[in-house]
Amino acid sequence: MRAGFLGLGAMGYPMAANLRRAGLLAAVWNRGRDTAARFADEHGVTVADDPAALARECDLLVTCVSADVDVLAVVEALLPGLRRDAVVVDCSTVASDTARQAADKVAAAGGAFLDAPVSGGTEGAAAGTLSMMVGGDESAFAKARPALDAMGGRVVHMGPVGSGQATKAVNQVMAAGINQAVGEALAFAEALELPLERVIEVVGSGAAGNWFVNHRGPTMVRGEYTGFGFKLALHHKDLEICRHMADNNGGSLPLADRTRADYERLMAEGHGDEDISALYRLKRMLFD
Amino acid sequence: MRAGFLGLGAMGYPMAANLRRAGLLAAVWNRGRDTAARFADEHGVTVADDPAALARECDLLVTCVSADVDVLAVVEALLPGLRRDAVVVDCSTVASDTARQAADKVAAAGGAFLDAPVSGGTEGAAAGTLSMMVGGDESAFAKARPALDAMGGRVVHMGPVGSGQATKAVNQVMAAGINQAVGEALAFAEALELPLERVIEVVGSGAAGNWFVNHRGPTMVRGEYTGFGFKLALHHKDLEICRHMADNNGGSLPLADRTRADYERLMAEGHGDEDISALYRLKRMLFD
Numbered sequence: 001m002r003a004g005f006l007g008l009g010a011m012g013y014p015m016a017a018n019l020r021r022a023g024l025l026a027a028v029w030n031r032g033r034d035t036a037a038r039f040a041d042e043h044g045v046t047v048a049d050d051p052a053a054l055a056r057e058c059d060l061l062v063t064c065v066s067a068d069v070d071v072l073a074v075v076e077a078l079l080p081g082l083r084r085d086a087v088v089v090d091c092s093t094v095a096s097d098t099a100r101q102a103a104d105k106v107a108a109a110g111g112a113f114l115d116a117p118v119s120g121g122t123e124g125a126a127a128g129t130l131s132m133m134v135g136g137d138e139s140a141f142a143k144a145r146p147a148l149d150a151m152g153g154r155v156v157h158m159g160p161v162g163s164g165q166a167t168k169a170v171n172q173v174m175a176a177g178i179n180q181a182v183g184e185a186l187a188f189a190e191a192l193e194l195p196l197e198r199v200i201e202v203v204g205s206g207a208a209g210n211w212f213v214n215h216r217g218p219t220m221v222r223g224e225y226t227g228f229g230f231k232l233a234l235h236h237k238d239l240e241i242c243r244h245m246a247d248n249n250g251g252s253l254p255l256a257d258r259t260r261a262d263y264e265r266l267m268a269e270g271h272g273d274e275d276i277s278a279l280y281r282l283k284r285m286l287f288d
Numbered sequence: 289m290r291a292g293f294l295g296l297g298a299m300g301y302p303m304a305a306n307l308r309r310a311g312l313l314a315a316v317w318n319r320g321r322d323t324a325a326r327f328a329d330e331h332g333v334t335v336a337d338d339p340a341a342l343a344r345e346c347d348l349l350v351t352c353v354s355a356d357v358d359v360l361a362v363v364e365a366l367l368p369g370l371r372r373d374a375v376v377v378d379c380s381t382v383a384s385d386t387a388r389q390a391a392d393k394v395a396a397a398g399g400a401f402l403d404a405p406v407s408g409g410t411e412g413a414a415a416g417t418l419s420m421m422v423g424g425d426e427s428a429f430a431k432a433r434p435a436l437d438a439m440g441g442r443v444v445h446m447g448p449v450g451s452g453q454a455t456k457a458v459n460q461v462m463a464a465g466i467n468q469a470v471g472e473a474l475a476f477a478e479a480l481e482l483p484l485e486r487v488i489e490v491v492g493s494g495a496a497g498n499w500f501v502n503h504r505g506p507t508m509v510r511g512e513y514t515g516f517g518f519k520l521a522l523h524h525k526d527l528e529i530c531r532h533m534a535d536n537n538g539g540s541l542p543l544a545d546r547t548r549a550d551y552e553r554l555m556a557e558g559h560g561d562e563d564i565s566a567l568y569r570l571k572r573m574l575f576d
Contacts, residue, residue, distance in 0.1 A: 119494025131494030154493035174473035174496040181465020189458040191537040205442035206407025206419030208462040210498035249479040251575030287539030
């Protein structure tokens with residue numbers, strides 16, 4: 001397998017590095033050339049001139065970008081060079097509809113498409129332990145499997161194209177609620193003047209234990225929200241998608257809605273680029 | 289060390305068994321004699337006639353009961369037989385004030401008291417991997433440590449008497465929020481007609497991962513809420529304690545309050561003895 005990677009952001013960069021370590025990565029492309037050059041330098045792969053050039057030399061293409069419009073644009077840009085039987089794996093978090101549109105474009109050019117959004121933070125991306133929720137044909141999934149396993153610790157096929165993104169939407173709703181739960185509980189602990197590092201250690205190991213309190217609790221209680229993690233404005237965007245999906249299914253997501261409203265307040269105050277744990281700025285005020 | 293155990297309930301029974309396996313348990317007492325006899329039979333220890341008789345032959349006494357009034361009653365009943373320098377470890381979940389009252393009684397009789405509530409479910413109790421949040425003197429903590437380690441996987445000294453219970457209150461608030469988060473997300477997944485076992489597997493391994501979705505998710509999506517876990521009416525009682533503590537600190541716990549109200553509705557409908565994951569009965573209705 002010769003894989004190409006497009007989109008060397010906070011998640012994509014370490015994911016591509018894991019593909020390289022597994023001996024699968026041939027070349028990369030990135031909108032910002034400097035980052036691509038740095039990656040090529042560090043990992044000994046070539047930089048393609050454009051997405052189509054990358055597609056010409058690879059039979060697996062992994063994309064990891066930020067927004068729905070970027071996914072469609074990068075897939076469009078791949079098409080002129082796409083080999084027949086190539087598989088395009090998109091690890092971005094976007095709407096299921098976007099995944100289906102991208103899949104149609106790729107299918108029309110003779111390739112197969114998988115939506116494979118991930119969860120596990122920048123830590124999971126670096127360690128190669130990401131959860132990957134994959135939608136698409138069984139045969140394309142089987143073909144891409146070695147690459148998926150190089151980037152993920154738990155790789156699960158969810159169903160047809162779009163079902164990976166639907167699962168990621170469920171993940172983002174759960175993450176929003178957990179952010180609320182952890183923030184409320186730690187604000188309470190702070191008001192009770194408990195030793196917060198120990199609270200995190202012991203509560204994080206019991207029936208209330210969760211990834212978020214273990215990985216973000218220590219920074220939250222120190223008031224550190226930048227230079228790591230998952231941008232609040234991006235989670236907000238995801239929760240907008242979730243709201244539309246819930247609407248379309250005649251339901252509601254009260255806890256995700258609450259979180260979305262809280263994020264909007266934080267974004268208005270200039271905190272949109274901070275990690276989602278910056279929600280704690282508001283939760284702390286419960287005990288002001 | 290000769291330890292005695294009082295209160296062989298759903299948590300106490302397996303915790304006492306772990307003390308016995310570590311070679312520390314000499315005798316037990318339980319309000320219901322049949323359970324005590326069964327435990328003695330299975331584990332080869334004696335049954336004391338009453339708490340004072342148990343106290344006479346042990347230098348460490350572990351209590352694990354359901355309510356504040358039970359803790360004070362069982363401690364009171366121990367006192368006539370309490371050895372000087374005995375340590376009483378209460379693993380029940382009660383108010384910090386109750387812990388301090390119990391500690392005063394024990395101190396007046398020459399002993400020391402630790403509040404050591406636990407988290408980790410009946411699974412954690414059976415496996416000896418409970419989180420234990422311990423309040424009390426350093427010296428009493430050091431003395432009790434071998435017994436605590438036999439029952440717990442993460443044993444953390446939080447500060448003076450009462451701080452174990454305060455930490456447990458934080459734990460219960462976090463657990464309430466996570467119950468909401470998991471319920472909302474799985475109801476969403478069900479509405480999206482995703483394969484729920486796989487959703488739990490993959491979401492439970494990423495940044496939204498948590499003990500609750502991994503241990504209770506599979507039963508929730510099958511509509512199973514009885515015969516295991518933590519009774520909803522008991523969590524409701526704990527959240528009442530939390531509300532008073534938040535009031536006393538001039539703050540509020542909106543997500544815990546929401547959960548308390550949801551539990552009240554479920555209790556009124558006869559679900560108080562079910563596991564707290566029965567909250568999912570209501571969350572499912574978000575998409576009705």
